[in-house]
Amino acid sequence: MNIRTFRIGGIHPEENKLTHEVPTQVAALPKQAVFPLGQHIGAPAVPVVQKGDKVKVGTLIADAGGFVSAPIFSSVSGTVAKIDTTIDATGYRKPCIFIDVEGDEWEESIDRSDKLELVKDHPELTPEEIVIRIKSAGVVGMGGACFPTFIKLTPPPTAKAECVIINAVECEPYITADYRLMMEHADEILVGLELLMKAAKVNKGYIGIETNKPKAIELLTQKAAQTFSGSTYQVEVVPLKQRYPQGGEKQLVDAVIRRQVPAPPAIPVNVGAIVQNVGTAFAVYQAVMKRKPLFERYTTVTGKRLKKPGNYLVRMGTLMTDLIEVCGGMPEGDNKVLAGGPMMGKALMSTDVPICKGTNSVTILTDDDARRKEPQPCIRCAKCVAACPMGLEPYLLAKLSAYQQWERAEKEDIVSCIECGSCQFTCPAHRPLLDNIRQGKSTVMGIIRARSAKK
Amino acid sequence: MNFIVIAVIVLGAIGLIAAIVLFVCSKRFAVYEDPRIAQVNELLPGANCGGCGFAGCGGMADALVKGADKGSLEGLNCPVGGADVMGRVADLLGMAIANGDPKVAVVRCGGSCELRPRIAEYGGLRTCAAMNACSAGETGCGYGCLGCGDCVKACQFGALRINPETGLAEVDEEKCTACGACVKACPRHIIELRKKGPKGRRVFVSCVNKDKGAIAMKACKAACIGCGKCVRECQFEAITLGQNVSYIDFTKCRLCKKCVAVCPTKAIHAVNFPAPKPQPESPDSNVNKGKEAQA
Numbered sequence: 001m002n003i004r005t006f007r008i009g010g011i012h013p014e015e016n017k018l019t020h021e022v023p024t025q026v027a028a029l030p031k032q033a034v035f036p037l038g039q040h041i042g043a044p045a046v047p048v049v050q051k052g053d054k055v056k057v058g059t060l061i062a063d064a065g066g067f068v069s070a071p072i073f074s075s076v077s078g079t080v081a082k083i084d085t086t087i088d089a090t091g092y093r094k095p096c097i098f099i100d101v102e103g104d105e106w107e108e109s110i111d112r113s114d115k116l117e118l119v120k121d122h123p124e125l126t127p128e129e130i131v132i133r134i135k136s137a138g139v140v141g142m143g144g145a146c147f148p149t150f151i152k153l154t155p156p157p158t159a160k161a162e163c164v165i166i167n168a169v170e171c172e173p174y175i176t177a178d179y180r181l182m183m184e185h186a187d188e189i190l191v192g193l194e195l196l197m198k199a200a201k202v203n204k205g206y207i208g209i210e211t212n213k214p215k216a217i218e219l220l221t222q223k224a225a226q227t228f229s230g231s232t233y234q235v236e237v238v239p240l241k242q243r244y245p246q247g248g249e250k251q252l253v254d255a256v257i258r259r260q261v262p263a264p265p266a267i268p269v270n271v272g273a274i275v276q277n278v279g280t281a282f283a284v285y286q287a288v289m290k291r292k293p294l295f296e297r298y299t300t301v302t303g304k305r306l307k308k309p310g311n312y313l314v315r316m317g318t319l320m321t322d323l324i325e326v327c328g329g330m331p332e333g334d335n336k337v338l339a340g341g342p343m344m345g346k347a348l349m350s351t352d353v354p355i356c357k358g359t360n361s362v363t364i365l366t367d368d369d370a371r372r373k374e375p376q377p378c379i380r381c382a383k384c385v386a387a388c389p390m391g392l393e394p395y396l397l398a399k400l401s402a403y404q405q406w407e408r409a410e411k412e413d414i415v416s417c418i419e420c421g422s423c424q425f426t427c428p429a430h431r432p433l434l435d436n437i438r439q440g441k442s443t444v445m446g447i448i449r450a451r452s453a454k455k
Numbered sequence: 456m457n458f459i460v461i462a463v464i465v466l467g468a469i470g471l472i473a474a475i476v477l478f479v480c481s482k483r484f485a486v487y488e489d490p491r492i493a494q495v496n497e498l499l500p501g502a503n504c505g506g507c508g509f510a511g512c513g514g515m516a517d518a519l520v521k522g523a524d525k526g527s528l529e530g531l532n533c534p535v536g537g538a539d540v541m542g543r544v545a546d547l548l549g550m551a552i553a554n555g556d557p558k559v560a561v562v563r564c565g566g567s568c569e570l571r572p573r574i575a576e577y578g579g580l581r582t583c584a585a586m587n588a589c590s591a592g593e594t595g596c597g598y599g600c601l602g603c604g605d606c607v608k609a610c611q612f613g614a615l616r617i618n619p620e621t622g623l624a625e626v627d628e629e630k631c632t633a634c635g636a637c638v639k640a641c642p643r644h645i646i647e648l649r650k651k652g653p654k655g656r657r658v659f660v661s662c663v664n665k666d667k668g669a670i671a672m673k674a675c676k677a678a679c680i681g682c683g684k685c686v687r688e689c690q691f692e693a694i695t696l697g698q699n700v701s702y703i704d705f706t707k708c709r710l711c712k713k714c715v716a717v718c719p720t721k722a723i724h725a726v727n728f729p730a731p732k733p734q735p736e737s738p739d740s741n742v743n744k745g746k747e748a749q750a
Contacts, residue, residue, distance in 0.1 A: 085666070091575075091591030093666060334576075349575045349591055372578045435580030439588060 003211060005241040006251040007260075009389040011422045013244055013343065015212060018302050019176045024184060024311040027326065029101055033076045033317030035061060036088050036096040039356035040146040042068030047097055053080045058107035058293050061097050064138075070148045070357075071138040072097075075295035075315035077105040088356075089339040091349035099317070110292045116187050117289035119194045120231075130199040130288055137287030138294045138357075142279030143167060143247065144340055146358040149280055153199045155269040162272035163204035164196045165256050166281055168220075169240060169247040171210060172341030175361040177298040178278045180311040182209075182216040185282055190220070190227045190235070192281030195288050197233055200274050205235040206256045207278075210242045244343060245420035249275040251389050263416045279360070299323070299355055303364030305331035314355045320362050321351040336370035338363040343421050376429040384423035384433060390416045394423035398433040401440025406447055409440045415448070417441050491523075491548065492516050498543050499533060504611050506534040506634025523548035534558065534633040534648075558633040558648040560614070560626045564600040565661035565722060567621035571596055571675035587642040595674030598664040600624055600645055609640035628655055650705040655727040658708055658715060660685075662722045665698040672720070679722040685714035 038044035043066035055061060055074040062072040078101040085093040106112060119125065135150035155161055166189070170178040182189060197205050207224070209217050221237040228235045238256050245251055249268050250261040252275055259271040268275050276284075279298060286292040295316050302309040307328025314323065320337070324330055330351075338345030339359055355362075384394040392413060400409040417437055424434045496516040503511035509518055515533060522528045528550050533540050537557055545551065573593045577586055583605035591597040602622040607615045614630035615637055617623070624637075624646070638646045645663055660679055664671040668680030681699035693707035694714060703714070703723070715725045 085670075087591070090589065092597045093670070336578075347578075347590065349595075432580040435585050435589075439580075439582075439585050442588065 003239055003241045004255050005243045006246060006254040006389060008254075008391045009387050009422060010243040010245065010251070011387050011426055012242060013173050013425060015242075016173045016302075016304070016342075017176050017179075017212070018174065018304070019300055019309050019311055020179060020213075022176075022180075022310045024180045024298060024313055027312040027314045027318060027323060029076060029104060029315060030318040030322055031101055032081065033074070033078075033099045033101060033315065034086050034096050034319065034354040035072055035074070035099070035317050036086070036094050036354065036356060037062055037065075037072065038088075038094055039072065039316075039358065040070045040140045040148060042066060042070070042148060044095070045069060045072045047083055049080045049083075049097065051080055051082055054078075055080060055099060056105045056107045058110050058295060060293075061099075068148060068151060070140050070146075071136065071293075073138055073293035073295045074099055075317050076101045078102040087350055087353060089346045089348055089353055096354075111290040117191065117285075119191060119198065122289070125195070125198070125288065127199045127201055130195050130284075133288045133291075134199070134284055137283075137292070139280065139283045139287050140294070140357050141277055142283055142297060142357065142360070143277035144344070144358045144360055146356075149276065149284065152269070152274055152276065153196065155200075155274070159267075159269045160272065161200045161202050161269055161274050163202055163206060163257065163274070164193065164200055165252060165268075165273050165275045166193055166196075166205065166207040166278055167247055167249065167252055167275055168207055168209045168213075168216065168278040169252060170213070171242070171244045171247040172343050172345075172361070173244075174302045174363050175300050175341045176302070177300045177311055177360050179213050179216055180300075181278055181282055181298045182213075182220060186219050186223045187227070188285045189278055189281045190223055191289065192283075192285035193235065194227070194233060195284050196274070196276055196281060202274075203233050205233060207235070207237045208240050208246070208252050208256045209237065210240050210246060212242050245389055245418065245422065248389065248418050248420060250418065263413055294357060297355070297357065297359070299359055300361040300363075301327045302361065303331065303335075303366065304369070305333070305366040306364055307331075316356060317354045319352050319354055320348070320359075323355070323362060324351060324364070331364065331366050333367045334370050336365045338365065342369075343425065344419070372432075373430040375431045378429055378431055381428060383426045383428065387422040387426040389420060389422060390418060392416060394433045394437060395431075397440060398423075398431065398436035401436040401443075404443075406440070406444055410444045410447070414441050414444050489520050491520050494547060495519050495544055498536075498540060498547065500535045500540065502535050502611065502632075502634075504535060504632070504634045504636060506632065506636060507532060519544055519548065523550050534635065537632075557651045559628055559631050559651045559655075559657075560633060560635075560637050560646050561649045561657070561659055562600065562606075562624045562626060563645050563647055563659065563661050563663050564598075564623055565677040565724065566594065566596055566599040566675040567623060567677070569621075570677040571599060583640075584642045596664055596671070596678065597666075598643060598645075599662075599675060601643065605640045605642065606637035606646060609636040611636065652705075652710065652727070656710055656725070657705065657727070658710055658712060658723060658725045659703055659705070660701050660722055661724045663700060665700055667699055671699065677720055677722055679718075680720055682719060684717045684719065685723060688713045688717045 045062035046065045047062045049061045056077045059074045061074045064071050078099050081098040081100045083097050086096045088094045131150050131153050139149045140146040193205050217239050224235045240255050253268045253273045254260050261268050283294050299314045300311050301323045337348045388394055397414050421434050499512040501512050507515045509515045571594045574595050575593050577593050581603045583601040583603040586601050592601045600623045604617045606624050612630050614627045618625050633648050662679035664678045671678035672680050679700045683696050686694045686696050691707050691709050693704045694701050712725050715723045
């Protein structure tokens with residue numbers, strides 16, 4: 001069988017999936033939970049609690065701050081200690097809510113049973129109702145980008161959705177949270193997919209999984225056949241050849257349905273696809289069927305030198321320090337701690353950063369892995385051009401950004417860059433290509449925004 | 456012989472027609488350029504630094520003449536040429552000019568390596584803009600100087616440098632023309648154009664950290680903690696406190712240095728003042744330290 005993948009560029013970094021077969025453990029409750037107000041793309045949430053308020057697990061603590069925004073729910077029961085600032089993954093101080101944990105009392109509205117709810121048993125779930133429940137439960141893209149899910153399900157009138165693609169690729173090295181979720185909650189994910197298809201009013205669904213997860217492919221293929229046999233929904237599990245960044249939604253759309261998403265501002269739905277992460281499908285199931293808002297997630301804590309790397313079901317607001325402690329503490333030597341994987345993760349200044357909606361992994365790189373190599377002059381080998389999954393010319397964009405040639409950079413489509421880091425990974429001269437391009441991209445996007453604001 | 460005559464006649468005719476067309480065009484499509492623009496351009500320094508806010512000296516000359524036609528040169532200032540050049544331009548255009556005080560770029564961060572310890576190592580591209588975009592830098596202060604020298608690169612006059620001992624940007628007052636290029640280049644907006652002051656004497660708060668006192672203090676021993684002592688001490692209402700950091704309005708400051716003496720973290724710097732006479736109990740000893748930190 002010819003195994004599919006995306007057509008342009010891509011690389012294959014060392015996998016290092018250390019925790020593939022480590023079953024998920026429930027992480028201990030923190031003593032104090034910290035909830036940053038801006039843990040999604042869009043406007044930060046607005047606190048609706050005050051110091052001294054009592055909250056339960058699942059209580060709304062901050063409401064959406066705009067259309068592109070998401071509400072935030074408490075993951076613990078206890079008392080609101082203060083509304084202050086804490087450092088987030090960037091190292092800057094951002095507003096957040098601190099809650100002192102007392103016991104573990106849940107909101108009564110949340111169904112805590114393990115019973116699998118099926119869509120056919122719930123005729124009250126119209127597409128509109130599903131979207132409302134997803135929106136009010138604060139569900140955002142769980143793959144790391146944290147874009148509010150309900151917006152993806154209500155595409156602009158110019159675009160028509162034809163299928164939902166579940167992103168179960170997990171192409172980042174080290175991370176195994178999605179894999180564990182699939183192995184442990186395949187049924188719920190499939191119901192989640194059905195809900196997403198119903199909400200988007202499509203009857204075609206795909207689940208894209210890379211071939212380094214054969215057990216997950218087998219399990220989901222079998223379960224999907226069971227769940228959707230005799231229904232109007234067609235669901236296909238698509239095995240994909242391992243290639244980074246297949247988890248990027250544009251790459252996934254190309255790999256699965258052979259359509260290429262045009263340059264921004266086009267999004268996958270412009271070619272008929274709505275891409276959702278497996279974690280999101282699971283969160284959708286819980287939000288719609290169990291009335292459980294998004295307040296816990298699967299997170300991998302990993303690193304070659306870490307004593308006990310593992311997968312954890314973590315209440316949001318738990319500090320990374322606590323998780324690293326459970327895994328045997330910080331390894332000896334110089335460590336680089338990343339929120340996310342080694343390709344796209346963000347290096348942290350401190351581990352006292354809470355787990356948020358998008359934290360799929362805490363990766364610790366030690367000593368040599370933690371350091372970049374000294375950059376050398378560009379040798380014009382064009383490896384970066386071959387590796388770029390967006391078909392750009394990274395060496396050129398990096399130069400244009402360094403010399404502040406914004407107009408030319410815009411012409412060369414710098415805004416199409418998805419910041420996957422393939423260029424920098426593949427560069428034999430270790431040039432800081434992405435650092436420069438990212439700078440240029442944000443500047444050019446600023447210029448474009450200013451221009452359209454003027455019009 | 457005939458063909459020579461024909462050639463002469465044809466060429467002559469083409470030449471005549473072309474001359475007429477050119478003459479008509481030059482009259483009909485003539486663009487009037489005020490001769491004063493060229494004259495003003497002559498007076499300007501020709502550095503094309505953009506410090507005035509225009510694309511170069513030509514743009515500034517254009518704006519000056521237009522301003523003169525409207526009756527005011529307000530808001531137009533050549534920071535490089537200073538009062539001298541602006542005075543001559545005003546004379547040429549027959550305008551009075553509000554003589555701006557000479558200014559100088561001031562780096563408002565006193566967080567030297569010693570006072571602001573490094574808590575992380577940054578391995579990416581070493582420009583302030585890149586570092587500022589992806590992290591809070593290598594120290595615990597998310598507001599202070601990053602020390603990668605974006606301002607140094609922006610300065611066309613060689614007036615800035617990164618002091619290797621303090622890790623901070625420093626301004627050479629003699630070379631600084633107050634063009635403002637560094638102000639624009641600094642991603643953290645630390646650099647400000649302030650009044651140069653008599654004999655270069657000026658007092659300023661050398662910190663822009665907006666965190667609460669305890670947090671700011673933890674990150675940097677020289678941080679303004681927003682205690683407000685300087686605000687209460689100032690008799691001229693020159694100091695305001697907002698977002699946990701105080702700011703001295705240089706138009707109101709009378710250089711009494713009382714604020715310098717009361718600042719518990721020595722975040723207020725006074726520069727170019729004569730060294731205080733040795734007085735064992737004098738609170739002015741702060742001044743000296745502040746000066747050292749700046750120097």
